[in-house]
Amino acid sequence: AAGVIQSPRHLIKEKRETATLKCYPIPRHDTVYWYQQGPGQDPQFLISFYEKMQSDKGSIPDRFSAQQFSDYHSELNMSSLELGDSALYFCASSSPGTGGPEAFFGQGTRLTVV
């Protein structure tokens, strides 16, 4: 079965650079979530989209932005990167209307800021 695809899997950036993370949800899933997991921490919700519209917002810095495109893939744009942005970034998708409430996670993008 198709899963959530995230790219790239690993990313190394320098401070003050920009990064773009991509997420391709499971086909027919209409909701995408982004989470940030720092070292030794639990995942923290950043932002979500339902049918290409932002549906909820968590502790996402103003330096970050995200959107969901017409093909339902989503991108998380991160600017002016800081050392503290180093983390594992997960994308998850679900289909509350038809598939149930559970979110299925991608394998994550490991971002290292140096």
Place this chain on the structure above:
Amino acid sequence: AQTVTQSQPEMSVQEAETVTLSCTYDTSESNYYLFWYKQPPSRQMILVIRQEAYKQQNATENRFSVNFQKAAKSFSLKISDSQLGDTAMYFCALGGNEKLTFGTGTRLTIIP
């Protein structure tokens, strides 16, 4: 605000034994879902089991089962006949049809 508490940072158990991971939560919602996710060393987040709050029957998935006590807001995970591949971080999560709120996790080690 929703909160999830896992009070056992680490646990270890011998292979083939049974282990129970604890989780308590708080929410003002009347309809919600509870989940257990497994995160092995690969860091992949894998759904283990889910429970609908409106269902009294405890969910079961093969060797994994839950003890859902709604009044006490408790949601523990029991792993029977534990296997080496069960070694992972286990996160309890609250949500459903919206963002998930995670607990801080329990690191479970299965000892050969």
